[in-house]
Amino acid sequence: MTTSSTPGLARFNTQAAHEAAAALHEVCASERWGSALLSRRPYATAEDLFLASDAATAELSGKDLDEAMAGHPPIGRPTPGDPTSAREQRGMAGASDALKARMLELNLAYQERFGHVFLICATGATGERMREALEDRIGNPPEREREIVRTELGKINRIRLDRLVRDA
Structure with a gap:
């Protein structure tokens, strides 16, 4: 990931608050x-931004975490027209019909158990x-x-922030 100041980071630091807020909402809901x-703007480096993201993620309440998860589609069903979710879930693109069916079954069971998407x-x-992770995690205590x-979520946010501030 980028660790020094970039034109993309400079752009983010100087964007109007509403524009920067909209860009951040695309990263995390x-x-x-x-x-x-x-x-906390401006950020001297991308790493400073990533560390601020980590701290903010750690401080999210249960309600805030629910709001963040609501911005993520189920694995195997990326949001139509959303290149970010399609890119992130690329590993499911060539999955067999059997794997897709199993993921749907597991996703529904996970949502029933925990009340939110599998993230x-x-x-x-x-x-x-992804199927193995879902099978492993479905038995976890809440x-x-x-x-x-x-x-x-913290890992996802870092990847998305890196794309946000990376040079064009």
């Missing part, structure tokens, strides 16, 4: 997370790896799963 990052940093993961979700 939590209003509290976005507000925390906006309030995993899917960038670079194969469909099989408190443990919530912390895993927070960790996965």
Whole structure:
């Protein structure tokens, strides 16, 4: 990931607040997370932005975490017309019909158990790896799963922020 100042970071630092807020909302749907990052502008380096993101993610309440997760489509069903979710879930693109059906079944069972989508940093993961993670995590106690979700959200946010501030 980028660790020094870039034209993209400079652009983010100087954008009007409403434009920067909209860009951050594309990264993470939590209003509290976005507000925390906006309030700390300007950032000297991308790493400073990533560390602020990590801190804001760690401070999210349960309600804030729910709001963040609501911005993520289920694995195997990226939001139509959303290149970000399609890119992140690329590992499911060539999945067999059997794997897609199993993921749908597991996603529904997970949502029934935990009340939210299964969240995993899917960038670079194969469909099989995502299925294995879902099968492993569906038996977690809710408190443990919530912390895993927070960790996965932090990874996703860093990847998306890197794209936001990377040079064009």
